[in-house]
Amino acid sequence: MDAAKYLFSYLIFPGFLFTAVAGLLATWVDRKVTARVHWRVGPPWYQPFADMVKLLGKEVIIPAGARATGFLIAPVVGLAAATLASTILWMANLYPASSFVGDSIVVLYIMTIPAISMIIGASASGNPLGILGAAREMKLIFAYELPLVIVMLTTVYKVGSFSFEEILGYQSANGIMMGSVSGVIAFIVAIFCAQAKCGMVPFDIPEAETELAGGTHIEYSGAPLAVVKLNMGIMFFVVPIFIITMFWGGVSLAGWRILTTILKYVAIVTIMVLIKNTNPRVRIDQAVRFFWGPMLVLSIIAMILAVLGY
Amino acid sequence: MVKKIPIGPFHPILEEPEFFELHVDGENVIDIDMTIGWSHRGIEILSESKTWDQVPFLVERVCGICSCSHPYAYVKAVEDLLQVEVPKRAQYIRIITAELERLHSHLLWTGLAGHFIGYNTVFMWCWKYREPLLDILEAVTGNRNHYAMMRIGGVRRDVPPEEYGNIRKMLDKLWEKNDMLTKAIIDDPVIHARLKTVGIFNKDQCRLYGALGPTARAAGYDVDARRDHPIDAYGDLDFDVILCENGDVFDKAVVRQLENFEAIKIIRQCIDRLEEMGPMKDDSELCLEIGEIPPGEGIGVYEAPRGEVLHYIRSNGKNMPMRHKIRAPSFNNILTNEASVPGNTVAAAGLITAAVDPCYSCTERVGRVDVNTGERYVLSEGDLIRLSAEKTEEIRRQLGM
Secondary structure (H helix, E strand, O other): HHHHHHHHHHOOOOHHHHHHHHHHHHHHHHHHHHHHHOOOOOOOOHHHHHHHHHHHHHOOOOOOOOHHHHHHHHHHHHHHHHHHHHHHHHHHHHHHHHHHOOOOHHHHHOOOHHHHHHHHHHHHHOHHHHHHHHHHHHHHHHHHHHHHHHHHHHHHHHHHOOOOOHHHHHHHHHHHHOOOOOHHHHHHHHHHHHHHOOOOOOOOOOHHHHOOOHHHHHOOOOOHHHHHHHHHHHHHHHHHHHHHHHHHHHOOOOOHHHHHHHHHHHHHHHHHHHHHHHOOOOHHHHHHHHOOOOHHHHHHHHHOOOOOHH | OOEEEEEEEEOOOOOOOOOEEEEOOOOEEEEEEEOOOOOOOOHHHHHHOOOOHHHHHHHHOOOOOOOHHHHHHHHHHHHHHHOOOHHHHHHHHHHHHHHHHHHHHHHHHHHHHHHHHHOHHHHHHHHHHHHHHHHHHHHOOOOOOOOOOEEOHHHHOOOOOOOOHHHHHHHHHHHHHHHHHHHHHHHHHHHHHHHHHOOOOOHHHHHHHOOOOOOOOOEEEOOOOHOOOOOOOHHHOOOOOOOOOOOHHHHHHHHHHHHHHHHHHHHHHHHHHHHHHHHOHHHHHHHOOOOOOEEEEEEOOOOOOOOOEEEEEEOOOOOOOEEEEOHHHHHHHOOOOHHHHOOOOOHHHHHHHHOOEEEEHHOOOOOOOOOOOOOOOOOOOHHHHHHHHHHHHHHHHHHHO
C-alpha cells in the first residue's frame, strides 16, 4: 500500500505529471512575456506541449563519435532528479508530516543533478562545442552554488533546523523570512542563483545559442531533446518553488491560498523573465566573478545580519 | 592543450557561408584559421554578359543589404568613363536612397549584435524601428530591398513631393529611437563588460590590413569615401565623419550608432534641397540621355555601410562591359579577424567576427583550388602583380592598342 502511495506521489501528484505540466506552462509564461517585451505576439498556451509531442515523434540521431549509453541516459537521470526534487518539495509543503530531517539539503543536492547530467551528456556527445559547453556548465555550478548555499543557511540559522516542516512552521508563526533585512538580501541573491540554475540569460552561458550553437544541447535531437527541454521546464518550476519555500512562506493548494501560491510563483517568474530580457549574456569569467564577488559578499552580509538577529 | 573549435560552415548569427577554425586552449583563442569562398556566384563574369543598363539590376543582387551601394559605385564607374555630371535632382535622390540604406543596414547590425550577446530585446526593438524605414523605402522606390533606383546618368524615378512629409516624420521618430538605443548601449554596464576591450584592432593594423568603413573608423583610422572622394552632391552636404579611438567592438557599435544621426542629417538636407527645386518639370531632371558607351575604363567608389566599395569597368565600345571588377569592403574587413580574434575568449570570437559586419556573399569572387588534387593555391604578391600585368597585356592586344 505504501509502495503504491509513493509511486502515485512520484509519478502523478505532486511528482512527474503535475510538475511536467506546470513546468511546461511556466515555460509558456516565459515565452509569452518575452514575446510581449519584444513586441511580438507569442505562442498560444499549448505551444510547449505541441513542441513536446513533435519532438517525441522525431528521429533520434546519435552522433558517430558519441558514447551512446551516457549520451542517452544523462537527460533521463536529470529528469528523474528534477522530478524527485519537486516531489519532496511539494510533499513537504502540502503534507508537513512527510517532511524529514535535512530534506532541504536533499532537495538542494538533487537540484544540481540536472546540470551535472547535462555535463555528462554533453561530454559523451563527443562534439567539441558540447564539451566546451560542459566545461562552462561546470564552472557555472561552482560559481552559483556557493552563494546559494550560504543564503539558504540564513534561513536555516534562524529556524534552527534543516527540515522544511520546521522552516514552514517558523514562517507561519513568526512571519515570512522576507520580512527581515537578511531575508530580503538572501531572496535577491537566490533569484540570481535561480537565473543561473534555470539556464536563463544572462547566465545561459553553457547553451549560448549564438556562440556555441546550443553548447551542451548541441547533439540532442528527437525524444532526448524533448527530455532535455522538459528538464529545463521542470527546473524553471522547481527552483522558484524552492525559493518560495525557503523565504516566502511556502506554497499551498488549499482554498484561497492557491491564489497566493500562483501569485508568488508568477511574481518570481516575472522577475526572472524581466532580468532575462533586459540583459545581454555575460562571459563565463564575468559570471564567476559576479557570483564569487558581489553575490558572495551579499550572501555573507545576509548571514551576518541573520546571526545578529535582523 | 590546444583544441580546434569550428565556427561554420554557416556563421551562427549571420547565416552566411564562412568557416572559421578557432584554435583554443580552454576558453582562450590562440589562433584563427579563416576559409572563405563558399559562395562564389560568378557575378563579375555574369555582368560581362549583360548590357550596360542591365548590370545595375545584377549588382544589386551582390548583397541584399548594400543593394544601393553596389549599383551606385557601378553607375559612378560608368559615368567616370563617360565624364558626365548627372542632374542635381538625381544626385539628391541617389543620396537619399543610399543614406536610407545605411540607416537600415546599421540598425540591422545593432540588432544582430544584440542577438549575438544574448540580448534579444535589443534585436527585436532595432528591427521594429527599422520597419518604418523600409516602408519609406518602399514608398520612394517601390521596393523594400533591391531598390532599382540607380541608372547610368541618373535615377529611375522621382521622390514624390507628397512623400517629403512622411520621410521627415519618420526621420524625426527614428532620431528619437536611435538616441534611446545609443544611450542604452553607451550606458549599459553589462554591454560595457561584454564589448569593451574585446577584439581590439588598432590604427596601425588598419593601415596594414586595409580595413575600411566603421571597422577602421572605430580605431581612429580616418577613411570615408563620401568625404575623401565626394561623388555627386556629397561635397555640398554638411556631415561629420564619426571617429572613435579604441577599435574594440564597443567602439564599432558606437560608430555605427552615431553614423545613423549623420545619415539622418544628410537625408534631411537632401529633402530640403529637393523642396527648394520645386516639382519636377520633365524627365531630363531625372536622367541624362546616354548613348553609346565609348571604349575606356572607369572607377566608381562609394562608401557603403560596411566601408568603401569599388567598381572598375572597362569598355571596348560594345553594349556590355568587357571587364567588371568588384571589390566589396568585407573582403578587407574579414581579414582583420586574424589580428583581432586571437587573445580573446570563445565567447567573444563569434562576436568579433560579426562586428566587422561581414557580408560574405558580396566578398566571394574567386577561389583557386586545383580540382584534380584539391590543392589550394596561395598567390604571392609577385604572382598577383604578374597575373595582373598579363591580363592588362591581353586586354591591350584585344583593343588593338
